[in-house]
Amino acid sequence: MxxxxxxxxxxxxxxxxxxxxxxxxxxxxxxxxxxxxxxxxxxxxxxxxxxxxxxxxxxxxxxxxxxxxxxxxxxxxxxxxxxxxxxxxxxxxxxxxxxxxxxxxxxxxxxxxxxxxxxxxxxxxxxxxxxxxxxxxxxxxxxxxxxxxxxxxxxxxxxxxxxxxxxxxxxxxxxxxxxxxxxxxxxxxxxxxxxxxxxxxxxxxxxxxxxxxxxxxxLGRVRGNKMIDMQLSNKKLVNRGVRMIMHEINVDEATASSLLLEHKSVRNAIDAYNLMK
The missing domain is CATH 3.40.50.10490 (Glucose-6-phosphate isomerase like protein; domain 1)
Known part of the structure; x- marks a missing residue:
């Protein structure tokens, strides 16, 4: 056919x-x-x-x-x-x-x-x-x-x-x-x-x-149910990243924002905080 x-x-x-x-x-x-x-x-x-x-x-x-x-x-x-x-x-x-x-x-x-x-x-x-x-x-x-x-x-x-x-x-x-x-x-x-x-x-x-x-x-690109490796390409995604960090390691917004600013990704911010504990 x-x-x-x-x-x-x-x-x-x-x-x-x-x-x-x-x-x-x-x-x-x-x-x-x-x-x-x-x-x-x-x-x-x-x-x-x-x-x-x-x-x-x-x-x-x-x-x-x-x-x-x-x-x-x-x-x-x-x-x-x-x-x-x-x-x-x-x-x-x-x-x-x-x-x-x-x-x-x-x-x-x-x-x-x-x-x-x-x-x-x-x-x-x-x-x-x-x-x-x-x-x-x-x-x-x-x-x-x-x-x-x-x-x-x-x-x-x-x-x-x-x-x-x-x-x-x-x-x-x-x-x-x-x-x-x-x-x-x-x-x-x-x-x-x-x-x-x-x-x-x-x-x-x-x-x-x-x-x-x-x-x-x-492949490990999601932790829990969150996109911890997402690119922080706009304000909405930065705000989402801050909320992820707050929820994951139980810190306030100012601390989460500071961590994200320093480490440039949700994954790196969470991992760095946990290493300091």
Whole structure:
């Protein structure tokens, strides 16, 4: 079966369960979309065993100095870049530890780049710029599971002994069949037929949240329930850091502020105070 034939069988491409959308009132549109969105967490729940397997191998690789890569096109690519870009400020990791790549490059984050996702060789070229190797893990993100850019990337990665995973919203897709650790989030037809920025995009975002957050917790980037390594890049985050310190070591605001100013991070401030005791 070729990709064109496969697309005709994809649940993400099937007709919406709703019709005559233009005749619906505003509240009907909103309520029906919300009803569809409520089904997404159940699709995630079914996939938790698959997510667990991928998280554990990512943790193992990153514990030994490896990195995590995401590749995707369109909405899927943007979600990968978003997740990767939020790891440094949230967990204080280097910006080359989790890397998101989108077909067509950074300009594709704002505007579609014609034919970029149809190039089966482009993803590997993009990945080679970062010297991806067998210490790393690559996750391909594609709602349809048929995106040539993503399939070409994971296939070449496997040939080079790199662990591969995927996040897709169709069962037994070409992408799933190419990777070591497939995650399939079967959300069914979209409210607007084929608009995978909706339920499929939501499901992918939830899965990415779970993957990166769990890995970072396991890597020690959270203490208790707090982001003690977050970057203090604005007043809100500085104030949050002060409150964390106050709560963790039971000191007043002035002491916590002084510690944070001196040690530049919540973790360092707490550890320095505890060493002085």
């Amino acid at each position: 070729n990709i064109k034939e496969m697309k005709n069988k994809l649940t993400t491409e099937q007709a919406s369960d709703y019709n005559d959308l233009e005749k619906m009132s505003t509240v009907e549109l909103l309520s029906n979309m919300n009803a569809e969105d409520k089904t997404v967490p159940y699709a995630i729940e079914k996939a938790i065993p698959s997510i667990e397997k991928l998280v554990d191998v990512i943790f193992e690789k990153m514990s030994n100095g490896g990195r995590l890569f995401y590749i995707g096109a369109g909405t899927s690519g943007r979600l990968g870049v978003l997740d990767a870009s939020e790891c440094p400020p949230t967990y204080g990791v280097a910006d080359d530890w989790v890397i998101g790549l989108i077909a067509g490059g950074d300009s594709a984050l704002r505007k579609a780049v014609e034919n970029a996702e149809d190039d089966t060789t482009l993803a590997w070229k993009d990945l080679q710029k970062f010297n991806i190797n067998e210490d790393d893990v690559l996750i391909g993100i594609a709602a349809s599971g048929t995106t040539p850019y993503v399939i070409g990337g994971v296939k070449k990665a496997k040939e080079n002994n790199i662990v591969t995973g995927c996040i897709t919203c169709n069962g037994a897709s070409p992408l799933s069949l190419e990777v070591d650790y497939p995650i399939e989030l079967i959300v069914g037809p979209e409210f607007v037929t084929g608009s995978t920025r909706m339920k499929a995009g939501t499901a992918q975002k939830l899965a990415l949240n779970m993957i990166s957050t769990t890995v970072m917790i396991k």
